[in-house]
Amino acid sequence: MIKTRLLKMMKQGTRHVFMSILWQWLGLVAQIIIVGCFARIIGGTYAGKLDTKHLVIYLAVALFCIFSRLVFDRLYTEASFEASVDVKKTMREEIYSKLLRLGSSYRSKVSSAQITQMMGEGVEQLEIYFGKYISQFVYALLAPLTLFGILFQYNLRAAVVLLVAVPLIPIVIMIVMKVARKLLDKYFKVYYGLGDTFLEKLHGLTTLKIYESDGQAAEEMDVESERFRKITMKVLSMQLNSTIVMDIVAYAGAAVGIITTISEFLAGNMTLVSAIMFLLLSAEFFLPMRLLGSYFHIGMNGMKAADKIFEFLDLPEPEAGKYLISEGPYDIRFKGVSFAYNKEETIKDISMDIDAGQLVSIVGVSGSGKSTIASLLRQQNRNYKGSITVAGKELKNISEASLMSAMTAVSLNSYIFHGTVRDNLHLGKPKANDTKLVNILKLLNLWDELAPLGGLEFELAEGGANISGGQKQRLCIARALLKNSPIYIFDEATSNIDMESEEIIMSIIRKLSKELGKTVILISHRLANVVKSDQIFMLDSGSIVESGTHSQLIKKNGAYATLYKKQHALENYAGGAM
CATH class of the missing domain: 3.40.50.300 (P-loop containing nucleotide triphosphate hydrolases)
Incomplete structure (x- = not known):
């Protein structure tokens, strides 16, 4: 349920995850104190033993804790955000570094569509998984133990009943996970397949139109889209059903805790103050685990996305050469x-x-x-x-x-990038001055053609779509000449x-x-x-x-x-x- 490899990679992000858990836990402690104060106010008022001094103290402490909880909630949100930012930044850097290590032969091992999906949707899935799910998973285990550690002093039986009911939710989660894993494997297979098909058809759209096959391509896309729609609906249906089950378990557990508390109070085994604390805090046993359940499906998507990314990161790399060629003859x-x-x-x-x-x-x-x-x-x-x-x-x-x-x-197929003519030429020689650039364009009879359009400032479309094929190829030659390689x-x-x-x-x-x-x-x-x-x-x-x-x-x-x-x-x- 937690990718330890991901945690090891995110050194800075792991610290943010730890801090988000701490802020959540401190917020829970503040909540317990708030409930304790109001329970004593109600209990003292009912028994007629609450004086003004204690009322002021309880209210002051409660207000301070309410303010503190607001601060802790804000700090938790910030820590979560920082963890999300770190995982996106780190994973995209890892993917990019892997591409560099694979070198120019990377396309023989992974498609451009997969890279695009990993860098985009895949990393976005990890954002919620790392920023929310992991911290919520740990907090969902920590919160019931904290509550039990405080409430068992007031009534052991009611505290045990509440604690025992909590693991029912993770049991449901584990059962759902077994079902969901196979379904999500199929989901991601269809999803990546659809992405590959879409990019392929998009890149070859002109060719498809020339051969009047764009209609057939659209039909193929419709078929794959329908497959994706169906598998998506199955995933959503599974998520909805599991959410309903987890809701039933959570509310039933809270109900059992409330019934036990009332029976213990009526039997004289619990004071009014203790009963109020149990009644108000019983939901806190289940809310963290219930929230974990709502993050669970996002977490599953994140784990599958992580699997795909790690599968890419584990691709065998070509053995890096050690020799440099800096002197001729270049035969x-x-x-x-x-x-x-x-x-x-x-x-x-x-x-x-x-x-x-x-x-x-x-x-x-x-x-x-x-x-x-x-x-x-x-x-x-x-x-x-x-x-x-x-x-x-x-x-x-x-x-x-x-x-x-x-x-x-x-x-x-040499590529012209979106940007100015100057930007594209500077790829060949970043420090070349404008005079050098103009001269190289004149050498290829390009300057007279580009000057009326804006010269070096002319904005080129992606792939050089707004210039002719001959102009594009001559621009690529000009860029190559600027590099001046042997x-x-x-x-x-x-x-x-x-x-x-x-x-x-x-x-x-x-x-x-x-x-x-x-x-x-x-x-x-x-x-x-x-x-x-x-x-x-x-x-x-x-x-x-x-x-x-x-x-x-x-x-x-x-x-x-x-x-x-x-x-x-x-x-x-x-x-x-x-």
């Missing part, structure tokens, strides 16, 4: 490299040398393994066989931070853009190698872009079938030459048709 060597997705090899026994300062192109038809090589170099996929070295160091043993500082990758990977960076933008980008890519001495790997399906490469590797079904310069491969008249001639003929035909 890259593949020796007998193979890699498989789901046991099916995507690349097979690849061996190739990429010398520092070379422009090397990797080509082939779709599915031949080109992008897999790029993902291996970026450490997005680590479980390869064979050897990959960068600047003389085995790739597996290079720290991700060091590799990322030495390597910049630009792909078709190694560049361009993975289909010129796909799906206009010819003018493609020519500008290819001119920059060639300059990186020829004039600036960068190691450049160009992955492209369009062979016209790789003609001036120092070395070309032709892939087919995951294997290198040919390698050499463009002229050498054309003379071989093999797979490369065949594909090049087909593309050349198709482009000439399209040009003539225009």
Whole structure:
């Protein structure tokens, strides 16, 4: 019922939980004193033995305790709030740190939808669990024992009856928990599945509309939403029924305590003052446990959310590399490299040398393994066989931070963030001045296009939705150039853009190698872009079938030459048709 691992993680938050329990307990003590004062006032008045002095004292003490209880209640609320804030902050930091430790390959182990749900709804569930449920759980055990410790002095039988009835509520809670655990497992499975489906359909909405499949997608969403509605109603029904049972137990227990108190009073075994105290405090035996019952279902959700988060935090992490690559030459060597997705090899026994300062192109038809090589170099996929070295160091043993500082990758899916043009460019070089930024935009023929829109202050939409595909890709190239890393990977960076933008980008890519001495790997399906490469590797079904310069491969008249001639003929035909 309490996640000890969570408590150990929340060092600061645990202190707030302890303080919230203390303030609740002090509030109970104040309540007992208030009841004691009023019981003595009523008892003394009934017996005609209450003088003015004692009346004033009792009223003063009662008023002081009422004020104190208000203060304790406020302090409890503040402590609860601080505990909630701490658990949200700490857990989100833990999730984020785990993502950093998993590195760029995290998507192979957990979906973006799950991360979003954990960081959002999952952590929010923990807020109430940690801020309210845990403290209430401890207080619900402490309160009856405190009351028994005081009331048994007045009448042992009535105090025992009240104390014995209290555990009936946690027994009910434990029974409900067994039923609820399986139901909540199913609930969260459906909930996360719905989130995955929704995000997938949202990201692919344009594609769905192009193929007129948005209606079918909406129907699929309706089916999953209906499943979620049904499981939600089952959870709510279970919660309502268990709440009714706990209410019955609580009120029945209080009723038994009241009946016992009255019978003991009538039998002469209890004074009027004692009877009044029992009558007024009998509900206090059950209210904390009853309130725990109301938090219970929220607590169960919190515990399941914690399980999901801990399951993510316990994912095996790739062994962190220790080597740094801070000095050249930045050559890259593949020796007998193979890699498989789901046991099916995507690349097979690849061996190739990429010398520092070379422009090397990797080509082939779709599915031949080109992008897999790029993902291996970026450490997005680590479980390869064979050897990959960068600047003389085995790739597996290079720290991700060091590799990322030495390597910049630009792909078709490079992301433009919501913010100004300046903000996006500063990702490449945070301290670059405006003159540097403008010059880099001019280099890519972007400045004249962006200046009328606001220049560096132009506000870009999420994903660069308010600029063209060519402008977006050139902006990504500009950001990459600002980083000025020794190694560049361009993975289909010129796909799906206009010819003018493609020519500008290819001119920059060639300059990186020829004039600036960068190691450049160009992955492209369009062979016209790789003609001036120092070395070309032709892939087919995951294997290198040919390698050499463009002229050498054309003379071989093999797979490369065949594909090049087909593309050349198709482009000439399209040009003539225009």
